[in-house]
Amino acid sequence: MxxxxxxxxxxxxxxxxxxxxxxxxxxxxxxxxxxxxxxxxxxxxxxxxxxxxxxxxxxxxKPGFMLPPLMFSEEEIEALALGARWVARRTDDSLSRAAGEAMAKIAAVLPDDLRRRLDDASLLVGRGWERPQKVALSLLREAIRTERRLLIVYRDEKGARSERVVWPFLLGFFESTRVLAAWCELRRDFRHFRADRIETAMLEKDRYPRRRQALLKEWRQSLLTEFDNAVAYGQRPRLKERETAMTKELVFYTNPQSRGGIVHWMLEEVGAPYRIEVLEYGTTMKAPDYLAINPMGKVPAIRHGDAVVTECAAICAYLADAFPDAGLAPIPQERGAYYRWLFFAAGPMEAAFSNHAVGWDPDPDRQRMFGYGTYELVIETLANHLKGRKYVAGDRFTAADVYLGSHIGWGMQFGTVPKRPEFEAYWNGLKDRPAHRRSEEQTRKLMAKEAWA
CATH class of the missing domain: 1.10.10.10 (Winged helix-like DNA-binding domain superfamily/Winged helix DNA-binding domain)
Incomplete structure (x- = not known):
């Protein structure tokens, strides 16, 4: 050299x-x-x-010595071009224009052979999953750049709206979503706001009292040491783990006339992007491609990256763990009732309901052979537990309510579960959740589409 x-x-x-x-x-x-x-x-x-x-x-x-490099290497040119294409397709309009202008300036000083490498389209940035956003990302970036307070109206995963003043210091561009990290004056703590759930935002005139770099440093330290609030896991997942869960492809295999409705509701509660694959009974549900996912040839199932999960209760539990920010599982040391009633519903309850629905109940001398004993015993046990309760496992909504509530709601609708006051009160407190309404609306559209097909 x-x-x-x-x-x-x-x-x-x-x-x-x-x-x-x-x-x-x-x-x-x-x-x-x-x-x-x-x-x-x-x-x-x-x-x-x-x-x-x-x-x-x-x-x-020491900073300040600005002697430029002789020239970019071919790999440096490819890295710049690929990065600019990603910015052009994954950010807001102003950053997209800036990426194009920066590449034009670079191209102007490159020799012909390297300029051709800059225009080479052999490295492609594909289309990403996008959610419509009501607030421009450029406004969020301006708040970060100028260190100014931001007044926002935010809608959480349960559809509840709140107005709060935040001190924004970081905007994360993940493949599947955009996340604003900020200090929240309402919560007196660091919070993360999905950009697609920010309904309005207004810059305030005054700067926030801390420097952005100081907030950023404290936030990074908090990712390793702090605990989430009451609606999430006990241990705060590291940022890399959160990003990994959100960027893995999530595929939902279902049929609109199946137990897949339970998982559909759960997916809407989670709020992560997912793709639906509708399978038909007796054909695509028994095809080799799907049998490689679920050898039983039944739905629902999910594939999350390389992980494949079948069985509704298992899928609900998996999603609650994979996306802890949704707050659908209690902290580990408080999961006794959560596990008990989730698997009570998946085991004794579903077996008793299914057998009773087809007109079969075990003879008295054979009841000890069945985990549920009798249908009547399951009904009484469940009714006694739900009496006066809003949720099945503690004082907040969890994945166990998705699974148990679905069975009780359908059972009362189709006559396999008696309309007892305990069941009606419990189901009435769940059925109007925004995520449940969204999943039902999507199911109706899928059923209409299948009917036309």
Whole structure:
């Protein structure tokens, strides 16, 4: 490598390091001897580069030395082009225009061979999943850039609206959603707001009292040490784990006339993006492609990244764990009642309801062979527990309510569950949840589509 090119590479390496880096590490990275490195450091210092340090201690390049690199490499050009295309397709209009203008400026100083690499379309950014947004991302970015308070109206995953003043300091562009991180004056804590759920936003005139970098530092530390509020897991998931769960493809295999309605409701409660695959009884439900997902040839099932989950109760429990921000599972040390009634519904209750619906109940001398004993015993046990309760497992809504509530609602509708006051009061408190209404509306559309087909 020519010495001039080697000096530029050494500058680039020093720019990447914020703290001192040892001469031995620099020499190893560049593939040169330590003696050559010392000579190169001296040459750069003679050219005006403020490199502080000495042999045996380490070196650091102070900011301000603006000697540009000789030229971009082919891989650097590809990285710039791919990044600009991602910004153009995944952000707001102003950032999209800025990406195009920046690439035009870069192209103007490139030689012909590298300019062609810049225009090469062999690296493609595909279409992403998008939610309609009422508030422009450019407004959120302006609030972050100017460190100003933001008055927002926010709709949470349950459809409840709240007005709050926040101090925004970060906007996360995940593949599946956009998330604003901010200090919330209402909650006196860091909170994360999905951009598609911000219904209105207005910049206030005054700046918030903290510096953005200080908030960012405290927020990063909180991701490792703090606990979520009452509607989430006990241990706050790290940001990388949250992003991973949200960016995995979530596929929902169902038929609108099946138990898939339970999972459909659960998916709407979770609020994560998902794709629906409608399967037909006796044909696509028994096809080899789907039998590889569920050898039983039954729906529903989900595929989340590489994970495949079947059985409604298992899917509900999995989704509650995979998306803890939805707050659909109690903290681990408070899950006794949650597990008990979720699996009571999936085991004794569903077996008793199914057998009774087809007109069969075990003879008295064979009742001990069945986990539920008798249909009447299941009904009494469930009614006694639900009497005076809004939710089945504690004082808030969980995945167990999705599963149990679905069975009770359908059972009373089709006559397999008696319309006792305890059941009616419980179901009336669940059936109008926004997520349940959305899932039912989507199911009606799927049924109409299948009818026309």
């Amino acid at each position: 020519p010495r001039t090119e080697r000096l530029f590479e050494l500058l680039q390496i020093l720019r990447r390091h914020r703290g001192p880096v040892s001469g031995a590490s620099l020499a190893q990275e560049m593939g040169i001897s330590l003696r050559t490195l010392y000579r190169d450091i001296g040459a750069l210092q003679a050219l005006g580069a403020e490199i502080e340090g000495e042999p045996g201690v380490g070196y650091v390049l």
